[in-house]
Amino acid sequence: MNKVIQVGLLGMGTVGTGVLKLLQKNGASIEQRVGAQIVIKKVLVRDLSKSRPLPVDAIMTTVVEDILDDPDIQIVVEVMGGEHPALEYMLKAMQNGKHVVTANKDIVAKYGRELFETAEKNQVDFQFEASVAGGIPIIRPLKQCLAANRIQEVMGIVNGTTNYMLTKMTRDKSDFASVLAEAQAKGYAEADPTADVGGWDAARKIAILASIAFNTRITLDDVYVEGITAISPQDIEYAGELGYCIKLLAIAKETPRGIDVRVHPAFLPLSHPLAPVQDVFNAIFVSGDAVGDTMFYGRGAGEMPTASAVSADIIDVARDICHNVASRILCTCFDEKPVCPVRYTETPYYVRLLVEDRPGALAAIAGAFGAQQVSLHFVIQKRKVGDCAELVLITSRVPDADLRLAINTLRGMSVVREVQNVIRVEAAIE
């Protein structure tokens, strides 16, 4: 008879329910893979009386010690969300010699170091594949499959809500507000959409990915963040005309000034592998010095895709238990690299301006850019708006600080009625 490995589940929301379903549905083949039966022994819930989609009455508890202090439970799976008390529960579980699996990006992005140190000290596994990009394998590929590479760049579409919204805005030429309302109605966006549309969810994920890719601890505070609220159908249309799409990108690159790590909407060439990523799908593009360009694509959220990633971690830990090994791959942040301040980051920029439609206007604008050493790669006059003309321009590659100075100058010029939008251009073909 096979060994039994017992698991305690903290939380039974969407992801926890998915994990229970999946371990049940594919339990037989998982047992064959692992050489042991994986059993959920107890589930921590807040409310015992709430009706549940699965028959779990017999294993529910509201007392966390029933899990953390149960010597038979070898793996604790945290899928309750939030920072506290989830963090304390995980630390306690490790101190009690239990391996920990989590899907909690907030905690990994903020308390990664503490969790890794505690795991190492207590010689237990700490796994968090589901914390970034749901079902898409990306943590393990970065830590193992690309381990021989010096990673140069990680660039991802890691927030399904905003990618769905930008896809909709592109397809239907509809505006931000109406697409947001629709996404909320479909359950793709929260009532308070700030975490998604403000870029904060993506920022947590790129903090985690950057830490692994560049072997230095990057936290949420290190990430420069801009959301998509200012993107208009007009910008999307002009992007298309110029051979680009607009995506909310989470980017991390190693530069001579440190790790350049940011989340913002960007023009992306239609020929880039990330450009065809539609709707709620996620994808992460990784460049390494040996492997070249790679990409990992799939569903970044949802009950079963996330359960797939959490369960893969459980299986991995169970394999470790069967082979009597732990902490085989832990923290890989063995360097301390500085973060490159956003003012030094360099990209071309798309700028959309409303200017007075009179002779000399363009010369004045070009002069304002030139004064900051910003050269213009491309300028085109688009539609008339009242007595004004809409001007679209793409700059050459410039430091963010120089661009900001030029934009400030423009804002003070009588010929410029409005600076309508400023959007970075990524992966431009130069």
Add this chain to the structure above:
Amino acid sequence: MNKVIQVGLLGMGTVGTGVLKLLQKNGASIEQRVGAQIVIKKVLVRDLSKSRPLPVDAIMTTVVEDILDDPDIQIVVEVMGGEHPALEYMLKAMQNGKHVVTANKDIVAKYGRELFETAEKNQVDFQFEASVAGGIPIIRPLKQCLAANRIQEVMGIVNGTTNYMLTKMTRDKSDFASVLAEAQAKGYAEADPTADVGGWDAARKIAILASIAFNTRITLDDVYVEGITAISPQDIEYAGELGYCIKLLAIAKETPRGIDVRVHPAFLPLSHPLAPVQDVFNAIFVSGDAVGDTMFYGRGAGEMPTASAVSADIIDVARDICHNVASRILCTCFDEKPVCPVRYTETPYYVRLLVEDRPGALAAIAGAFGAQQVSLHFVIQKRKVGDCAELVLITSRVPDADLRLAINTLRGMSVVREVQNVIRVEAAIE
């Protein structure tokens, strides 16, 4: 001071040279990851006098026993290619207690079972990430990251040469022969291109992927194979008009009749994630019951991408050595599933015919299909060719055997001057 793990390299062609370069270039960070220094102690070569791109004189040998019988060498890396004596060397290495890493798809596709059994018996690791799709992480993602899923389908562009050729034929509207000549001139295709253009290289790779995905041993002989030699610019043009591209696909699906595993050119909807995969790039699309659709994209060949995968395996084995564990993940073929004969496989088909341009012709042709229960989804008359008309049709989803019967009937009909091409349609939106 860190531990030293010594490696013996069998072969110093393109991949072997890449591995030496990479372990040297990124040796410091690899040492930090592993907690041990990885050193290539000896390299087996055929000719000591040949000039080499790296200074390896001191470690070269022509005597394989210098590696296989050296007790200090813990990992043997087979990058010599060919079936014999590479297989025997690997088996001997395992019997001598050494872990084995290989990039050899021919051997893994043909002798996988024997190698796994020998590895298990001798409690050593056996890794082969580079045998499929070069630098793209796919073996480890399937065996670990998607381990909780029942895999439903694996569909890949796994041969860079043919993908480059089809991309060129699509972009430049050029024909097979001229693109092949160009690919040969660029070094993308061999002097004898059969393994690539005949689909045999892709067939070996899908045999390996199918074995892992469906937990049953699939060998090259199980794979139905068609190459791309019959694809004409005309087919590619019509595909484009109908919203498809033509790709050489390596496909494995689980069906009620067994594992459907085949390599052939196919119409693929332009909206499919594999459709934008251009030039020599590879990608593997995997569907699982929990994760949904995923895709893994990157360079499927070349010195450094392949070295990236081989080195990742070496790192993984080295981590096992450091943690005193072996055979942690070995063969996952614990089922014995039948292979679905190609006659039962079902897809829609594209058929291009040259028919006499006279009344009743279409009715006769439709009748020939109807007699085999093949209904036509779409029929269009294209250009005139002499006194004939070119007819393009897409059938509904039908078993291969029925389609073949209908095609045989057509070939015997006086109204049909020529059956110009018959191509499967995959991932059709139905």
